[in-house]
Amino acid sequence: MTPHPATDRxxxxxxxxxxxxxxxxxxxxxxxLLLGNLAFHHDFFAVxxxxxxxxxxxxxxxxxxxxxxxxxxxxxxxxATRGIDLSVGSTVAIAGxxxxxxxxxxxxxGSVATMVTAVALALGVALVLGLANGLLVAGxxxxxxxATLILMVAGRGVAQLIGDGQIITVTSAPYKMIGGGYWLFxxxxxxxAAALVALTAFVTRRSALGMLIESVGGNPAASHLVGIxxxxxxxxxxxxxxxxxxxxxxxxxxxxSSADGNNAGLWIELDAILAVVIGGTALTGGRFSLGGTVxxxxxxxxxSTTVYTLxxxxxxxxxxKAFVVIVVCxxxxxxxxxxxxxxxxxxxxxxxxxxxxxxxxxxAGA
Amino acid sequence: MARRAALVLTAALLASSALTACSxxxxxxxxxxxxxxxxxxxxxxxxxxxxxxSGWRTANTKSVQEAAKKAGITLKFxxxxxxxxxxxxxxxxxxxxxxxxxxxxxxxxxxxxxVLKEAKDAGIPVILTDRAVDTQDASxxxxxxxxxxxxxxxxxxxxxxGAYANQPGPVNIVELQGTTGSAPANDRKAGFADAIRxxxxxxxxxxxTGDFTRAKGKEVMQAxxxxxxxxxxxxxxxxxxxxxxxxxxxxxxxxxxxxIKVISVDGIKDAFVAMxxxxxxxxxxxxxxxxxxxxxxxKKVVAxxxxxxxxxxxxxxxxxxxxxxxxxxxxx
Numbered sequence: 001m002t003p004h005p006a007t008d009r010x011x012x013x014x015x016x017x018x019x020x021x022x023x024x025x026x027x028x029x030x031x032x033l034l035l036g037n038l039a040f041h042h043d044f045f046a047v048x049x050x051x052x053x054x055x056x057x058x059x060x061x062x063x064x065x066x067x068x069x070x071x072x073x074x075x076x077x078x079x080a081t082r083g084i085d086l087s088v089g090s091t092v093a094i095a096g097x098x099x100x101x102x103x104x105x106x107x108x109x110g111s112v113a114t115m116v117t118a119v120a121l122a123l124g125v126a127l128v129l130g131l132a133n134g135l136l137v138a139g140x141x142x143x144x145x146x147a148t149l150i151l152m153v154a155g156r157g158v159a160q161l162i163g164d165g166q167i168i169t170v171t172s173a174p175y176k177m178i179g180g181g182y183w184l185f186x187x188x189x190x191x192x193a194a195a196l197v198a199l200t201a202f203v204t205r206r207s208a209l210g211m212l213i214e215s216v217g218g219n220p221a222a223s224h225l226v227g228i229x230x231x232x233x234x235x236x237x238x239x240x241x242x243x244x245x246x247x248x249x250x251x252x253x254x255x256x257s258s259a260d261g262n263n264a265g266l267w268i269e270l271d272a273i274l275a276v277v278i279g280g281t282a283l284t285g286g287r288f289s290l291g292g293t294v295x296x297x298x299x300x301x302x303x304s305t306t307v308y309t310l311x312x313x314x315x316x317x318x319x320x321k322a323f324v325v326i327v328v329c330x331x332x333x334x335x336x337x338x339x340x341x342x343x344x345x346x347x348x349x350x351x352x353x354x355x356x357x358x359x360x361x362x363x364a365g366a
Numbered sequence: 367m368a369r370r371a372a373l374v375l376t377a378a379l380l381a382s383s384a385l386t387a388c389s390x391x392x393x394x395x396x397x398x399x400x401x402x403x404x405x406x407x408x409x410x411x412x413x414x415x416x417x418x419x420s421g422w423r424t425a426n427t428k429s430v431q432e433a434a435k436k437a438g439i440t441l442k443f444x445x446x447x448x449x450x451x452x453x454x455x456x457x458x459x460x461x462x463x464x465x466x467x468x469x470x471x472x473x474x475x476x477x478x479x480x481v482l483k484e485a486k487d488a489g490i491p492v493i494l495t496d497r498a499v500d501t502q503d504a505s506x507x508x509x510x511x512x513x514x515x516x517x518x519x520x521x522x523x524x525x526x527x528g529a530y531a532n533q534p535g536p537v538n539i540v541e542l543q544g545t546t547g548s549a550p551a552n553d554r555k556a557g558f559a560d561a562i563r564x565x566x567x568x569x570x571x572x573x574x575t576g577d578f579t580r581a582k583g584k585e586v587m588q589a590x591x592x593x594x595x596x597x598x599x600x601x602x603x604x605x606x607x608x609x610x611x612x613x614x615x616x617x618x619x620x621x622x623x624x625x626i627k628v629i630s631v632d633g634i635k636d637a638f639v640a641m642x643x644x645x646x647x648x649x650x651x652x653x654x655x656x657x658x659x660x661x662x663x664x665k666k667v668v669a670x671x672x673x674x675x676x677x678x679x680x681x682x683x684x685x686x687x688x689x690x691x692x693x694x695x696x697x698x
Contacts, residue, residue: 041593050619057592064585165424167580167606169636180613256580256610263579307574308589314546314575 022280025337026295029278029328033302034058041309053182057305059190063255065301066193067092067179067248069294071268072275073197074241076293077204079276081217081230081237082285083137083144088245088272090155091129092265095122095246096253097162103170115174122246129155130242134235148238152269159261169258179254189251196247200240201290210288213237217285271300278328299328409668410440411661412460414470416497417448422632425698426471426496426654433657439664450474454481461488467664469493475500482506491667495660504675508667511660511677513652515550519557521650521683522601522629527562529627529647535567537598540590542576542583542611544603550652551575554603554631571597576607583607587614599627605637605649612645623647623686633684635696641689649689651681654698 037044037057047056071088078085099118106114129151136147181188204210215223216230224230245265253259277283278299279292303321306312312320330336411434415427427443434441442465444456450473460468461484468490472478478499485492486506494510501507530537541558544551555573562568572590576583583606590597591614600615600622602608608630615622622628622645630637633651640646656679666673684692 043592051617055618057589060585060588060592064588167636180617252581256584256613258580258609260579260581260606263577264581304585305589308572308586309593311572311574311593314543314573317546317575 022289023291023295025332026279026292026299026328029331030295030299030302033299033306033324037302037306037309044309049185052185053187054185057309059187061298061301061305062190063187064304065298066187066189067251067265068268068271068275068301069193069297070196070244070248070251071265072272072279072293072297073200073290074237074244075269075272076276076279076281076288076290077200077213077237078144078241079217079273079281079283080213080285080288081234082220083217083234083237084273084283085133085148085238085241086145086269087129087133087148087151087155088241088248089265089267089269090152090159091126091242091245092249092252092268093159093259093261094129094155094162095126095249096259096264097159097168097261098122098125099175099250100168100170100253100259101162103172103175104168109170109172110174112174115172115177118175119178119250122250123243126242126246127239130239131235133242134238137238138231138234156261159259159264161261163259163261165261167258167260171257175254176257177254179251180257189255192247192251196244197290197294204290214286214288218287272297274325275300278325278332280332408438408440409467409664410442410463410465411664412442412444412457412463412465412468414444414446414453414456414460414468416446416453416471416473422634422652422654422698426656428697429655429657430469430495430660431657433661436658437661437665439661446473448473450477457481457485461485461490464488465490466668467491467493469495469660469664471496472499479503479506493660493663493667495656496654509663509673509675509677511656511663512679513681514678515553515652516557516560517678518550518631518650518652518681519554519559520561521557521681522554522631522648523558523561525648525650525683525685526568526599526601526627526629527565530568535565535569537568538571538594538596539568539599539601540587540594540597541570541573542586542600542602542607543573544575544578544607546575548578550631551578551603558601570601576602576610578604578606580606580610583610584614585610587611588617591615591618591620597626599629601629603631605630605632605634608646609636609640612640633682633696634698635693638684638689638693638696641684641686642693644686647686649684651684653679653681 034044044057047054047058049055071092075085075088099122102118102121103109103114108114133148133151136142136150137144177188178192179189183191204213212228212233215228216233220230248268249265252264275296276293278296279289279294281288281292303324307317307320413430416423431441431443442460442463444459446453446456453470453473457468457470458481468485469492472494475498479501482492482499482501483506492507494507494512496512498510498512499507541555543555559570571594574586574590576586583602587600587610600608600611602611608628612622612628615626620626624644628646629648630646631650631652633649633653637646637649641649659677659679663673663677
């Protein structure tokens with residue numbers, strides 16, 4: 001995991017800078033998956049206009065990937081502070097249950113006003129949940145994994161309580177818009193996710209906020225010494241993460257017009273963490289990459305679609321996914337690439353006898 | 367929670383089928399002990415429920431409570447909140463209170479021998495509902511009342527072969543499986559495959575798990591609609607996946623129920639609503655409303671009559687034309 005090879009190469013020409021770009025490998029992995037699909041299913045890249053909106057596998061990946069992108073977006077900032085937020089899946093379930101619960105009992109379920117209050121209610125509660133996480137982590141110094149585990153376990157119970165253990169079905173055209181509607185040919189969820197990613201990138205990169213988050217995660221002691229108040233920042237990222245999860249929850253429940261407290265957002269926290277890792281943000285905190293996270297989330301969603309397209313039997317799906325994830329992670333690791341590349345380079349000119357020993361010499365020299 | 371329940375159910379069903387084979391002398395040893403406890407007056411039943419983990423379970427509880435009232439049976443109800451120790455405690459309490467019959471849905475399949483032995487020694491007959499237990503001694507319970515998932519799959523397949531009897535093939539079917547490895551998923555798949563095997567024109571062109579949820583059902587169906595050129599029939603292992611898939615079919619510009627026939631299992635209210643709108647063609651019921659059957663069995667058992675070791679719940683097949691009539695009576 002040494003960063004040196006990458007930075008060395010980046011100082012070269014334009015081509016070398018591209019090769020050293022941290023988003024190159026996640027992007028290549030995603031591209032390879034998409035091309036793999038194309039090989040099996042020739043219509044895979046086809047996007048048509050149907051009923052006034054775009055229709056095709058790629059659009060599906062974007063639409064179903066949108067909630068994961070949002071959850072992973074919040075997770076990226078949390079991980080950048082050396083934290084982790086396991087409670088996002090439960091927040092997804094709570095947000096969906098609250099919104100659908102409100103709409104189903106409202107006097108006029110189909111009105112825009114009902115939808116707005118439902119969304120506000122879900123986001124308001126998510127704000128409180130995020131604050132609770134932030135308070136535990138920043139105020140009381142509880143380890144993030146433990147602090148958020150509490151809400152992860154309890155939250156799903158809360159979501160079930162809201163729905164009385166039942167799936168809440170709603171019929172509301174304005175609410176359906178959030179996750180299942182289309183605007184300007186595109187799924188509204190995709191546009192919403194894109195807007196939120198852009199806004200987050202703008203705020204973190206155009207102000208000092210991103211750097212402050214990275215410094216708190218990269219070296220808490222040093223950032224404390226230079227006078228950065230970590231408490232507020234930590235609370236902020238957990239609130240942000242909860243809000244992102246809530247919007248994702250609204251999308252998921254809106255897409256199927258129902259809230260399922262048991263299953264909505266189940267294990268999405270793990271997918272989100274994986275997306276962040278595939279995107280090149282280290283779990284040890286510090287530098288983060290929002291673009292990488294988006295690529296990571298899309299890679300995971302593409303993987304699911306691949307399983308359906310190829311007809312991988314359900315019994316082997318998990319093994320297949322794990323295999324792809326291992327390959328993607330290895331390809332991403334600079335240390336692994338350095339080893340693999342060196343082995344190939346040294347193999348070519350030398351006779352076979354010394355091929356085995358050669359890489360080790362090189363390794364020692366480096 | 368539903369998944370775990372399903373998993374337990376698989377194991378329980380397997381165990382029970384193995385048990386029934388070697389339990390011919392079971393019922394004979396019981397009646398004498400059972401009748402001993404009766405001394406006239408209304409029957410008292412102790413019922414230890416799993417919990418309230420799903421809508422299906424809630425409906426199950428309601429059914430038992432209402433049926434008891436109707437049958438004039440005094441019901442002592444206990445909710446185990448998914449914990450075996452709570453259920454064992456409840457059963458011990460029932461034994462101390464000298465109820466006439468104990469019924470329960472075991473949270474897990476094993477570890478019941480001791481407490482069931484206590485019930486047997488006290489002369490109180492035990493009825494299992496919905497899930498079976500894993501025990502070497504089949505005389506510990508009188509009967510097991512629950513659904514047969516293989517039969518549900520078979521009913522779904524038989525409806526399909528009937529509906530396409532006079533039409534030329536091929537009939538391309540996509541299947542949305544339940545949670546991988548769960549009893550309902552395995553059995554409903556096997557039963558369905560069995561029923562359509564005899565006719566070569568029926569082809570399952572794609573089969574993936576939708577995890578019994580609406581969101582996954584929709585996601586998988588959207589992928590199917592793009593990767594499969596021609597889909598005639600959708601077979602979903604539960605209503606929720608079917609309801610999700612229907613939305614995917616509609617969004618692709620096709621008409622569910624007409625362009626693509628939809629077969630589903632369970633019989634929740636939302637599915638009946640969709641059926642009255644013509645979006646689902648047939649629902650095979652998986653019935654949680656076993657209260658009435660349970661009370662009948664309880665009366666027989668308490669009276670010392672012999673009952674079959676395995677009783678299947680009464681489950682109907684509801685095609686579209688029956689949906690409107692049945693809708694008002696759907697409570698879950």
